[in-house]
Amino acid sequence: MSAKTNFEIPLEPERYELRAGAPYRFDLDRRDFFKFLGAGIVVVSVLKPAMVAQESGGGRRRGESLPKEINAWLHIGEDGKVTVYTGKAEVGQNIRTSLTQAVSEELHVPISKIELVMGDTQLTPFDMGTFGSRTTPTMNLQLRRVAAAARDTLIGLAAAQWKVDAQRLVAADGKITDPHGNRSVEYAALTKGQQLTETLPAEDPLIPAADWKIAGQSTSKVDGRDFVTGRHRYPSDQKIPDMLYGKVLRPAAFGASLVSLDAQKAEQMGATVVHDGDFVGVAAPSSKLAQSALDAIHAEWKAEPQPSNKELFDYLRKNTTEGHDVTGDGDSYDVGSIDKALSSADHKVTSTYTVSYIAHVPLEPRAALAKWDGDQLTVWTGTQRPFGVRGQLAEAFHIPEDHVRVLMPDTGSAYGGKHTGETAIEAARLAKAAKRPVKLVWTREEEFTWAYFRPAGVIDVTAGVRNDGVITAWEMHNYNSGSAGIRTYYDVPNQRIVFHPVNSPLRQGSYRALAATANHFARESHMDELAHAVKMDSLEFRLKNMKNERLRAVFQAAAKQFGWGKSKSGGQGFGMGGGYEKLGNIATFAEVHVDAKSGEVKVVRVVSAFECGAIVNPDNLRNQIEGSNVQGLGGALFEAIEFEDGKILNGRLSQYRVPRFSDLPKLETVLVDRKDIPSVGAGECPMVGLAPAIANAIFDATGTRLRSLPMVPNGLKTS
Amino acid sequence: MATIQLAINGKSYSVEADAQTSLLTVLREHLDLTGSKYGCGEGQCGACTVLIDGKSQRSCITRVGTVLGKQITTIEGLATGEQLHPVQQAFLDEGAMQCAYCTSGMIMSAVALLKKNPSPNEGEIVDFMDGNICRCGTYSRIIAAIQKAAKMQRPTMAKGASR
Numbered sequence: 001m002s003a004k005t006n007f008e009i010p011l012e013p014e015r016y017e018l019r020a021g022a023p024y025r026f027d028l029d030r031r032d033f034f035k036f037l038g039a040g041i042v043v044v045s046v047l048k049p050a051m052v053a054q055e056s057g058g059g060r061r062r063g064e065s066l067p068k069e070i071n072a073w074l075h076i077g078e079d080g081k082v083t084v085y086t087g088k089a090e091v092g093q094n095i096r097t098s099l100t101q102a103v104s105e106e107l108h109v110p111i112s113k114i115e116l117v118m119g120d121t122q123l124t125p126f127d128m129g130t131f132g133s134r135t136t137p138t139m140n141l142q143l144r145r146v147a148a149a150a151r152d153t154l155i156g157l158a159a160a161q162w163k164v165d166a167q168r169l170v171a172a173d174g175k176i177t178d179p180h181g182n183r184s185v186e187y188a189a190l191t192k193g194q195q196l197t198e199t200l201p202a203e204d205p206l207i208p209a210a211d212w213k214i215a216g217q218s219t220s221k222v223d224g225r226d227f228v229t230g231r232h233r234y235p236s237d238q239k240i241p242d243m244l245y246g247k248v249l250r251p252a253a254f255g256a257s258l259v260s261l262d263a264q265k266a267e268q269m270g271a272t273v274v275h276d277g278d279f280v281g282v283a284a285p286s287s288k289l290a291q292s293a294l295d296a297i298h299a300e301w302k303a304e305p306q307p308s309n310k311e312l313f314d315y316l317r318k319n320t321t322e323g324h325d326v327t328g329d330g331d332s333y334d335v336g337s338i339d340k341a342l343s344s345a346d347h348k349v350t351s352t353y354t355v356s357y358i359a360h361v362p363l364e365p366r367a368a369l370a371k372w373d374g375d376q377l378t379v380w381t382g383t384q385r386p387f388g389v390r391g392q393l394a395e396a397f398h399i400p401e402d403h404v405r406v407l408m409p410d411t412g413s414a415y416g417g418k419h420t421g422e423t424a425i426e427a428a429r430l431a432k433a434a435k436r437p438v439k440l441v442w443t444r445e446e447e448f449t450w451a452y453f454r455p456a457g458v459i460d461v462t463a464g465v466r467n468d469g470v471i472t473a474w475e476m477h478n479y480n481s482g483s484a485g486i487r488t489y490y491d492v493p494n495q496r497i498v499f500h501p502v503n504s505p506l507r508q509g510s511y512r513a514l515a516a517t518a519n520h521f522a523r524e525s526h527m528d529e530l531a532h533a534v535k536m537d538s539l540e541f542r543l544k545n546m547k548n549e550r551l552r553a554v555f556q557a558a559a560k561q562f563g564w565g566k567s568k569s570g571g572q573g574f575g576m577g578g579g580y581e582k583l584g585n586i587a588t589f590a591e592v593h594v595d596a597k598s599g600e601v602k603v604v605r606v607v608s609a610f611e612c613g614a615i616v617n618p619d620n621l622r623n624q625i626e627g628s629n630v631q632g633l634g635g636a637l638f639e640a641i642e643f644e645d646g647k648i649l650n651g652r653l654s655q656y657r658v659p660r661f662s663d664l665p666k667l668e669t670v671l672v673d674r675k676d677i678p679s680v681g682a683g684e685c686p687m688v689g690l691a692p693a694i695a696n697a698i699f700d701a702t703g704t705r706l707r708s709l710p711m712v713p714n715g716l717k718t719s
Numbered sequence: 720m721a722t723i724q725l726a727i728n729g730k731s732y733s734v735e736a737d738a739q740t741s742l743l744t745v746l747r748e749h750l751d752l753t754g755s756k757y758g759c760g761e762g763q764c765g766a767c768t769v770l771i772d773g774k775s776q777r778s779c780i781t782r783v784g785t786v787l788g789k790q791i792t793t794i795e796g797l798a799t800g801e802q803l804h805p806v807q808q809a810f811l812d813e814g815a816m817q818c819a820y821c822t823s824g825m826i827m828s829a830v831a832l833l834k835k836n837p838s839p840n841e842g843e844i845v846d847f848m849d850g851n852i853c854r855c856g857t858y859s860r861i862i863a864a865i866q867k868a869a870k871m872q873r874p875t876m877a878k879g880a881s882r
Binding site: 091092093094218220221224225227228229230231232233234236237239245286287288361362363364365410411412413415441443444619620623624626627628629630631652653654658659660661662664667 | 737740744747748751752753754755756757758759760761763764766793794795797798803807808810811812814816817818819820821822823826844845846848849850851852853854855856857858859860861862
């Protein structure tokens with residue numbers, strides 16, 4: 001292996017993962033399926049209904065071969081146990097629970113009888129990854145369909161057994177009941193000896209959200225007990241016999257190349273030392289010995305001068321890569337005649353907003369345990385893209401993908417930060433050399449330095465508004481931060497919106513809500529600047545320029561809960577921000593208190609109203625919204641990565657401040673349940689309203705407009 | 720290397736380790752008690768919190784040589800058989816977790832807090848718990864869980880009188 005591939009991972013443009021990877025195709029024989037799962041009933045769901053329709057003449061089918069583009073399957077064993085297989089990954093967003101609810105609802109089986117096998121590249125169908133708030137709108141729906149088809153299959157089996165019309169049978173609580181014949185049969189009795197497969201898409205109507213009994217209810221984490229007892233094994237907790245502990249020697253700076261290396265002492269200590277290109281690592285029977293061996297290695301690196309956070313925003317403006325950008329779509333948006341509209345506006349307001357690089361800081365750092373059996377590789381690792389990591393491993397070691405199995409035990413969070421497989425590759429490289437399994441857990445400093453960051457960015461906004469409060473022109477340029485959420489949801493006839501990709505000085509990638517946080521910060525701050533220019537109330541001004549009913553509804557609901565328009569006392573300020581992202585609608589209102597003497601800014605109260613269609617699990621939804629607002633506080637107020645010459649200067653938790661208990665505002669959440677609209681995700685959208693709400697509240701309290709995130713890393717300068 | 724005797728969760732363990740090794744490493748690596756988590760290695764996040772003679776301590780910055788002869792309690796030792804400790808139960812009831820990687824440390828800190836102060840108010844909870852990070856941001860639920868556990872732990876005769 002050329003170890004260079006480890007470090008030559010290209011800079012990740014935003015949403016890089018959506019363009020990554022060739023689709024994997026399953027080709028399973030029906031008999032193999034049952035050999036592997038045991039007898040019973042299997043229902044599989046396919047990615048492309050149209051393809052199946054072509055192959056089978058439409059609708060559902062039964063047959064010997066299974067379609068190739070399976071994306072989920074469900075098995076009911078001879079014991080009645082339900083096992084659902086999905087490539088989605090659990091990283092704390094509680095989809096293991098919400099997907100179980102969906103299956104329970106349609107299949108009429110108690111939650112306790114359902115097990116989800118997730119994110120195991122050998123057992124579960126291909127999945128591109130768990131990101132973009134797509135699990136609920138896609139996988140939840142697929143699994144409901146699969147469960148509904150399984151239920152109908154069982155009803156059919158019972159009807160045949162009793163020789164009655166299936167229409168009169170009812171499924172409930174793991175049984176099929178014949179209300180007229182006064183008899184019932186357990187699912188287990190029906191699946192006994194069967195080898196039945198059903199392939200979706202089915203036309204079975206799903207249970208409407210208004211009639212949900214299990215979905216739509218708050219259900220606590222299905223395996224919550226394993227977590228409060230410490231029994232759950234995260235990736236970093238994995239242990240197998242004969243396992244060694246690995247450590248990797250990190251370059252002195254980003255992009256540094258190795259000039260000389262002396263690893264003799266480390267080898268004498270009994271550690272396995274790997275030196276392969278610029279990759280240097282050790283493996284030893286204990287982590288302590290591995291660390292001592294690493295410390296005993298003498299290495300010289302050659303590094304080039306690199307930009308620092310001090311000149312970052314100038315650098316971003318000057319280093320655009322336009323013309324050779326590969327992202328293609330959504331980068332430039334032009335309607336009406338922007339230049340004319342701006343020159344004829346009653347008021348024209350121009351501002352520049354910036355956001356810093358921030359780190360995900362998942363509390364569990366990246367970890368991987370790798371084991372080779374000949375040229376077969378098994379890796380347990382924390383990632384949102386088990387199949388993507390499998391591909392990276394296959395590429396790094398020049399082996400076919402089917403020689404690699406990646407398992408993803410439910411992981412200690414990710415927030416978009418665990419899309420890549422460097423830890424897995426490093427552990428596998430060490431294991432290959434040591435000829436024993438190797439576990440590698442990144443230190444917090446490594447996690448801060450060698451993962452990737454939320455992109456920094458510069459956003460210029462110029463907008464024109466009429467005296468009566470109608471926005472006539474909107475021009476927005478985003479440098480580097482990204483194009484997610486860049487389009488305005490206000491009704492403006494003349495717009496120019498451009499994303500300018502930049503050659504980023506730091507490795508960057510996805511972060512919860514992507515650039516929607518930055519773009520909403522700029523847009524919603526600027527909305528307040530415009531409202532101020534025409535002396536209108538912020539809420540009234542927004543509603544005047546917004547037609548979207550769903551968005552209006554959340555702004556109105558949050559305003560009502562917040563008590564918008566109430567009088568304020570000294571130091572107090574109120575503000576709002578919100579928008580539309582990942583198919584959800586959010587409005588967040590914040591109350592801040594600014595200490596006139598110290599300049600300390602305290603976010604006192606946050607009210608969010610959120611609408612994501614039919615709610616699947618209200619309590620977990622609240623949890624996600626609260627969590628988004630708490631995590632969002634960090635990026636809004638004080639989180640920023642400091643760097644210079646390819647080094648991270650504050651890559652420790654003692655140096656990089658994240659929100660703590662004492663930062664917690666009073667959180668209030670209004671859930672707008674739209675049972676008539678399909679459910680969508682909620683892990684990201686709720687985050688985007690907070691930063692502008694705080695910025696607008698600080699302006700309300702002090703008259704000072706803060707246009708850079710983080711806004712007050714050292715308090716508000718009151719000079 | 721030396722043979723070190725440790726009293727963990729009411730059991731006695733004999734471990735071959737350097738006295739300078741962190742207690743967290745000994746728990747996780749030598750004894751496979753992986754409920755205590757690594758989060759930062761500098762006592763900043765609280766994920767590794769254990770009880771030493773009933774007081775919460777960060778095991779990542781505690782050298783194993785300093786806890787000889789002391790009673791160590793980890794998350795694995797909190798429940799009695801299948802009966803969860805009230806703080807564990809309250810965390811479940813209040814849904815006070817997302818990824819739950821911080822949960823062991825949160826629960827151990829909360830147990831220590833309630834030992835010291837059986838009826839903490841919100842401010843006292845925030846002060847005591849401020850060294851524990853929940854990156855998923857479930858702080859308000861953790862506060863509610865601690866308040867609930869405090870209620871559950873109060874002797875039954877105090878019921879009614881305390882409200």
